[in-house]
Amino acid sequence: MKKKHENDEQEVLEFPEDEVEETSTENAPEDDSEEKEEASDASGKDSEDGSSKGDEDKGDDAASELAEMKDRYMRLLAEYDNFRKRTQKEKENIYSDAVAEVVKEWLPLVDDIERAVASSENMDADSVEKVAEGIRLIGKQVGNVLGKLGVEEIESAQGTEFDPNLHEAVMHIEDDSLGEQQIAQVFQKGYSCKGRVIRHSVVQVAN
Numbered sequence: 166m167k168k169k170h171e172n173d174e175q176e177v178l179e180f181p182e183d184e185v186e187e188t189s190t191e192n193a194p195e196d197d198s199e200e201k202e203e204a205s206d207a208s209g210k211d212s213e214d215g216s217s218k219g220d221e222d223k224g225d226d227a228a229s230e231l232a233e234m235k236d237r238y239m240r241l242l243a244e245y246d247n248f249r250k251r252t253q254k255e256k257e258n259i260y261s262d263a264v265a266e267v268v269k270e271w272l273p274l275v276d277d278i279e280r281a282v283a284s285s286e287n288m289d290a291d292s293v294e295k296v297a298e299g300i301r302l303i304g305k306q307v308g309n310v311l312g313k314l315g316v317e318e319i320e321s322a323q324g325t326e327f328d329p330n331l332h333e334a335v336m337h338i339e340d341d342s343l344g345e346q347q348i349a350q351v352f353q354k355g356y357s358c359k360g361r362v363i364r365h366s367v368v369q370v371a372n
Contacts, residue, residue: 319355343371
């Protein structure tokens with residue numbers, strides 16, 4: 166009877182193989198794939214947060230740089246406007262000073278002409294020579310004033326080689342005594358100042 170009980174107890178303890186497998190499967194720890202996925206999601210979130218923060222920092226830097234460049238541009242524009250106004254004013258002052266200097270040189274000549282005109286109102290036949298002498302003196306004074314201003318008469322005497330940069334030909338004439346493209350006659354004198362032509366000489370050119 167005892168043997169039978171042992172056999173019965175042995176039968177109770179033995180389980181079929183399929184039930185053992187199911188039990189081991191049910192009690193086995195869950196796959197850690199879900200934990201890895203959660204960790205990956207968390208890591209991705211942190212990465213996105215870091216990237217977003219980096220983009221914000223770059224945007225702030227760009228805005229700051231743009232504001233700085235705009236400020237520099239506005240300052241430069243204001244400086245240029247002040248420079249332009251100052252330069253324009255300086256040019257106007259230089260022109261005014263130049264005109265004043267020229268007029269100052271001519272005023273004595275104007276005074277002489279006014280005195281000559283006043284004297285001519287009461288002149289008689291015997292005063293003609295005096296008037297002519299006065300005109301010659303005025304002409305000499307004109308030459309002196311032009312010399313002080315650096316103005317020179319352009320060489321245009323008869324026989325001078327014609328130069329289109331200095332002379333203006335208004336007539337041509339055949340003259341055997343003159344060579345080709347030589348000045349035969351001067352109708353109006355020309356003047357230059359430090360190499361710059363103020364007025365061309367108006368001439369007649371031979372041949």
